[in-house]
Amino acid sequence: xxxxxxxxxxxxxxxxxxxxxxxxxxxxxxxxxxxxxxxxxxxxxxxxxxxxxxxxxxxxxxxxxxxxxxxxxxxxxxxxxxxxxxxxxxxxxxxxxxxxxxxxxxxxxxxxxxxxxxxxxxxxxxxxxxxxxxxxxxxxxxxxxxxxxxxxxxxxxxxxxxxxxxxxxxxxxxxxxxxx
Amino acid sequence: xxxxxxxxxxxxxxxxxxxxxxxxxxxxxxxxxxxxxxxxxxxxxxxxxxxxxxxxxxxxxxxxxxxxxxxxxxxxxxxxxxxxxxxxxxxxxxxxxxxxxxxxxxxxx
Numbered sequence: 609x610x611x612x613x614x615x616x617x618x619x620x621x622x623x624x625x626x627x628x629x630x631x632x633x634x635x636x637x638x639x640x641x642x643x644x645x646x647x648x649x650x651x652x653x654x655x656x657x658x659x660x661x662x663x664x665x666x667x668x669x670x671x672x673x674x675x676x677x678x679x680x681x682x683x684x685x686x687x688x689x690x691x692x693x694x695x696x697x698x699x700x701x702x703x704x705x706x707x708x709x710x711x712x713x714x715x716x717x718x719x720x721x722x723x724x725x726x727x728x729x730x731x732x733x734x735x736x737x738x739x740x741x742x743x744x745x746x747x748x749x750x751x752x753x754x755x756x757x758x759x760x761x762x763x764x765x766x767x768x769x770x771x772x773x774x775x776x777x778x779x780x781x782x783x784x785x786x787x788x
Numbered sequence: 789x790x791x792x793x794x795x796x797x798x799x800x801x802x803x804x805x806x807x808x809x810x811x812x813x814x815x816x817x818x819x820x821x822x823x824x825x826x827x828x829x830x831x832x833x834x835x836x837x838x839x840x841x842x843x844x845x846x847x848x849x850x851x852x853x854x855x856x857x858x859x860x861x862x863x864x865x866x867x868x869x870x871x872x873x874x875x876x877x878x879x880x881x882x883x884x885x886x887x888x889x890x891x892x893x894x895x896x897x
Contacts, residue, residue: 624884627877630804634874637808640824641816698852700809700816773812780871780878 634777642769645702651692652758656751658684659727663747708772712765719757723750792875797842799873802827802835807862810845811870815861836860844869 658681665677704712731746739745798807805825809816822832839845844866848859862870 623880624888627880627884630799631874631877631881633804634808634811637805637824638812641809641812644820644824645813698817698857699820701814703812703814776811777874780874 631777635774638773638777639770641700642702642766642773644700645696645769646762646766647692647696647758649759649762651688652755654688655685655758656755658682659747659751659754660744663727663731663744664741666743667741702769704769705772708768711768715761715764719754719761722757723753726750726753791872792879793869793872794876794880795869795873797838798844798869802831803839806832806835806839806860807844807866807870810860810862811867813861815848815859818858818860821860839866842866 661677662681665674665681668674727746727750729746730749731743734742734745798804802825806821809821809824818832818836821827822829825832827835836845836847840847844863846861846863848861850857850859
């Protein structure tokens, strides 16, 4: 195990380019795993739609509309969360350090807080200013934040995971360079 | 601590793809690996069996609802062999660059 074995027939240049190709393949496959471990972009749009429907139902003032649309919107969001996230987690679970997990959780909760602040803040301000349909507009603003921030959170988390995967590869290389 | 060891078993193209996927994951679903790599069920089963026989991969079977599912993960020995293989690849690159008179770098950096 301590001696490095290499194919003897290959020349240094050919072996080098073959090894570089293999390392590039390893990095590409690791990126693929990390992408698969994140929710798809359509998920954020699908979550935004029931938020706006909820706001419109509240503004309608019609009890029958509210009785149908509000539970339906909540149901759609629950089904989306209940179907998409477990399916993503069932496919593959990425090897992540505790720090990466903590940053991911912080980014998600930060985004949820931002959506709530924007939606509630906008609706409250518009209500105070007696603007028509304040809750619909507030929810639409919150949904817009979700649609923009969701993919940004995806990108941030993907970056964290990719950096961690590359660090692990480099650490393997450094450890392998030491005398056995 | 890892040492550099070129592993012929891992280096075979399909197995390198499988092990690379599993190295980034705690575990992965059989169907996910099959679809990502564009393999047939039998081709993937064969490669996973080879890796499992070498002690590099652990296979876990279970049910999600009524559907049978299979998950694969790298074993401790598999992760060590992969690290050693990566180290060997990096050393080969460094040596070839020394021959070419360039400084060692890692692809993608």
